[in-house]
Amino acid sequence: MAEDPWVTIIGLGEDGPAGLCSASRSALEAAEVIMGPPRHLSLLPGLAAERVAWPVPFADGIERLLALRGRLVVVLASGDPFWFGAGAVLARHLATEEWRALPGISTFALAASRLGWPLETTGCFGLHAAPLTRLRPHLAMGARLIVLLRDGEAVTALADYLCETGFGESRLTVLEALGGPRERITRARADALPEAEFAHPVCAALELAGGPALPLASGRADDWFESDGQITKRPVRALTLSALAPRPHEHLWDIGGGSGSIGIEWLLAHPTLAATAIEPRAERADRIRANAGRLGMDRLHVVTGAAPDALAGLTPPDAVFVGGGLDTALLGWLETHLPQGTRLVANAVTLETEALLTNAQARLGGDLLRIELSEPAAIGPRRGWRASYPIVQWSVVL
Structure with missing residues (x-):
């Protein structure tokens, strides 16, 4: 018979052991040892x-925990350890038979129960150690x-961020120490948050009002991206993303990143996507x-260097985009080094x-597509169509 796990991960609420099941109390x-x-x-x-x-930092505790192997250890976490909690990190360092988890009520569930919100239609975010810009999309x-925050000061930072992005009129509910004797709920508009000291643990519930919202479709307006003019323009970007055809869990190489618009829009398509932008100029x-x-796409990996030299050692891609700088040497490298089935645009x-x-x-x-775009421009007192340089797009599955 297999031995019982030596690590038990328990989700503890602000009411302490009173809210635990009998298995957790046992x-x-x-x-x-209790950590x-x-x-x-x-x-x-x-x-x-x-x-x-x-x-x-949290990572320093992993080695200390592993040194306790052979003793019965309980690790305490907040609420549900596997919803923006420590559970997944701990599980990566332990064999399956070494641990078990006894989750408690998540902060998201407690917040929804106070507000009367259906969780299935509410966005849930853990921003303890992540930037507030993750919320932008x-x-x-x-x-x-519903947003889990690092500490009380982060509440003010969140209100300021909402104001900066045009969402200052949003309704903000601050929920402190949910489920315990210190529970406190404060309601205000983001642009009128009272001067108060908010205490950890804390989360914020947002009912958003204002704008602008980031569009959902590929081919966002060019002014969403800062550039020095080196950018795949909106209509061409939409056609390029369509040709790249992102699918869940895929990885893109954006060679000659420019402003990063292709890699960023690739990532915006789905949270499981990954992308690496390769750009030779440091300022770009x-x-x-x-x-x-x-x-909110800070997971974009940026490599400063010129292809193909900068490509060595990178995680293999499922799709590759070359927006500029393609020559015989780079194409030859891609042909010989990319995995079979890689999509190239x-x-x-x-x-x-x-x-x-x-x-x-x-x-x-593969397919060739010639893209010719024109925009209206002044011709004396009248207007006419001014053509941009035509673009030829090649898309192929290697």
């Missing part, structure tokens, strides 16, 4: 177990969000990072690159 009584944040440890009654405060008139690489962070403006794409399509197959 695990606490049998424990030889957890000082706040959680302070909620426990007198127990025989040794108490160990989990250190900050979700800020839209009428949306409801910095601008890509800034654009990605501002739009390349755009050309110059005659030389167009010829390269035409020859590549004749040799490797």
